[in-house]
Amino acid sequence: MNATASRLPAYVKLAGLQMQVAFAYRGQVLGGLLVVLLRILLLKAVWTAAYAGRSDADGVALPDLITFLTLGNLQLVLMRPMLVWYVQRRIHEGLIGLDLVRPLPFLGQLFAQQVGATAGVLPFVVLSVPFAFVFGNLAPPASAGAALAYLASLLLAYVIATLIGLLMGLVAFWTTQSLGIGVIYEFATQFFGGALVPLYFFPPLLRTVADLLPFQTQVFIPVSIYTGAISGPADIARALGLQAFWIAALAVIAWIVWQRARRIVTVYRG
Amino acid sequence: MTRFTLSFDLWMAGLRGTLQYRTDTFIVIVMALAFQGTGFAFIWVVLSRFGSLAGWTLGQVAFLYGLRLIVHAVAGVLTGPFFGLEQQVRTGEFDRYLVRPLSPLLQFMTQRVEISIFGDLLGGIAIFVVADQLVGLAWTPLAFAYLVLAIAGGALVEGATRILIGALSFRFLASQSLLFLGDSVFSTFANYPLTIFGGILRFLFTFAFPLAFVAYIPASVLLGRTAELQVEPLLAYLAPVVGIIWIAASVRVFDRELRNYQSAGH
Numbered sequence: 001m002n003a004t005a006s007r008l009p010a011y012v013k014l015a016g017l018q019m020q021v022a023f024a025y026r027g028q029v030l031g032g033l034l035v036v037l038l039r040i041l042l043l044k045a046v047w048t049a050a051y052a053g054r055s056d057a058d059g060v061a062l063p064d065l066i067t068f069l070t071l072g073n074l075q076l077v078l079m080r081p082m083l084v085w086y087v088q089r090r091i092h093e094g095l096i097g098l099d100l101v102r103p104l105p106f107l108g109q110l111f112a113q114q115v116g117a118t119a120g121v122l123p124f125v126v127l128s129v130p131f132a133f134v135f136g137n138l139a140p141p142a143s144a145g146a147a148l149a150y151l152a153s154l155l156l157a158y159v160i161a162t163l164i165g166l167l168m169g170l171v172a173f174w175t176t177q178s179l180g181i182g183v184i185y186e187f188a189t190q191f192f193g194g195a196l197v198p199l200y201f202f203p204p205l206l207r208t209v210a211d212l213l214p215f216q217t218q219v220f221i222p223v224s225i226y227t228g229a230i231s232g233p234a235d236i237a238r239a240l241g242l243q244a245f246w247i248a249a250l251a252v253i254a255w256i257v258w259q260r261a262r263r264i265v266t267v268y269r270g
Numbered sequence: 271m272t273r274f275t276l277s278f279d280l281w282m283a284g285l286r287g288t289l290q291y292r293t294d295t296f297i298v299i300v301m302a303l304a305f306q307g308t309g310f311a312f313i314w315v316v317l318s319r320f321g322s323l324a325g326w327t328l329g330q331v332a333f334l335y336g337l338r339l340i341v342h343a344v345a346g347v348l349t350g351p352f353f354g355l356e357q358q359v360r361t362g363e364f365d366r367y368l369v370r371p372l373s374p375l376l377q378f379m380t381q382r383v384e385i386s387i388f389g390d391l392l393g394g395i396a397i398f399v400v401a402d403q404l405v406g407l408a409w410t411p412l413a414f415a416y417l418v419l420a421i422a423g424g425a426l427v428e429g430a431t432r433i434l435i436g437a438l439s440f441r442f443l444a445s446q447s448l449l450f451l452g453d454s455v456f457s458t459f460a461n462y463p464l465t466i467f468g469g470i471l472r473f474l475f476t477f478a479f480p481l482a483f484v485a486y487i488p489a490s491v492l493l494g495r496t497a498e499l500q501v502e503p504l505l506a507y508l509a510p511v512v513g514i515i516w517i518a519a520s521v522r523v524f525d526r527e528l529r530n531y532q533s534a535g536h
Contacts, residue, residue, distance in 0.1 A: 031447035180297030
């Protein structure tokens with residue numbers, strides 16, 4: 001723990017650099033956000049047409065559904081796994097060796113950079129909130145307690161997204177083809193996470209599949225806590241517990257994969 | 271005629287070049303299928319729960335969705351390389367098209383083949399064939415001819431849009447982000463019945479920017495839904511012509527903008 005504390009300034013520096021990258025490429029960041037806003041507009045149009053004037057479906061009112069989808073898609077922007085692209089690029093350009101000899105654990109460096117990248121994108125996401133409100137809909141959280149639990153759940157979701165991003169990035173040690181995997185992952189998160197259709201509207205079989213995958217912990221669980229669909233201490237605890245379980249499972253897998261990836265690099269150096 | 275055979279040979283060479291990277295090819299096709307598959311899974315889940323969308327059944331929406339995917343794939347046959355144009359202009363790589371005896375635009379468009387078009391085509395045809403079973407259209411030779419012309423016309427509109435945005439590269443050295451945005455606009459609004467987006471967007475996409483002619487109007491004609499269109503039925507049948515007008519205009523704009531090319535100064 002002490003070692004980590006003494007390395008903190010270095011981690012902050014690394015994170016700061018990634019933050020600047022987001023500002024340097026602000027055109028791309030804004031373009032990406034516009035695509036998300038278009039998706040929100042599409043979701044509102046499709047769902048409004050599907051409801052066809054009904055006040056609610058399965059007890060879900062249309063404005064609440066649109067709030068759910070708007071928030072879900074906005075928060076996915078913050079969880080975009082830059083580590084996939086980053087690790088692949090460093091390997092392609094041969095700079096991975098440099099990363100490995102830095103006096104900081106490699107995985108720690110990666111986490112710091114993901115946090116920095118997210119911090120860089122955050123102001124742009126905040127700027128897009130009014131537009132998201134117009135294109136989609138946004139409502140305040142169900143209660144103060146829901147807001148707190150949402151923040152906790154969002155943080156856990158962020159750790160899960162980062163771990164998955166890390167795992168996909170490490171794939172580049174073997175295939176150098178992780179880019180495509182990253183894109184496929186983004187669509188899987190959108191769909192199975194519930195950012196296009198909330199999981200309660202899934203047909204039973206598809207719902208079972210979604211329940212077994214980690215993606216629901218990134219959108220469906222946090223946003224359901226925000227809107228109050230998941231409420232009461234027991235249900236919230238169970239939801240957060242499921243997220244914690246995924247963090248533990250993914251962390252173990254990531255650690256094992258990293259130990260193997262590391263050995264490959266040693267072989268190349270020799 | 272030589273122009274055609276030369277372009278074809280260049281295109282085939284580009285295709286052979288891209289296919290050398292087999293893992294890439296495979297992953298890119300899966301990527302395209304995942305992208306289009308996600309969009310379709312979304313509409314499928316919504317419709318299987320709610321029945322219809324602004325009066326369009328699941329089969330009819332799938333028909334429109336599949337048609338747009340096929341159009342998108344055909345448009346990409348020649349306009350896929352535009353995503354790399356800004357890079358080629360910045361590095362001065364575009365120089366080489368100016369010194370060879372074939373139109374620079376044709377050379378540029380045939381240098382490389384975007385593999386994702388095969389994923390889009392595969393997905394599009396699969397969805398279209400299933401949708402066709404669901405709606406049970408009686409295909410007359412005339413309807414089939416209209417389908418072929420509509421696909422060509424739609425591909426020209428979509429391709430022309432890429433050419434117009436790409437032409438910005440010569441003046442501003444940047445176009446890639448806008449190209450992605452343009453593609454997003456098409457895959458957001460062209461894949462679904464335009465009626466769901468409200469009056470203003472419907473009007474704009476019919477009269478200001480011909481996005482409605484890419485798939486929505488042709489699908490409405492084939493499905494016998496012309497009553498809901500904002501254009502006269504006759505104009506709807508002429509949808510493929512809109513593509514020809516747009517491509518002619520975009521090629522002229524591209525050639526004009528090309529005069530602003532300054533190379534990289536080396």
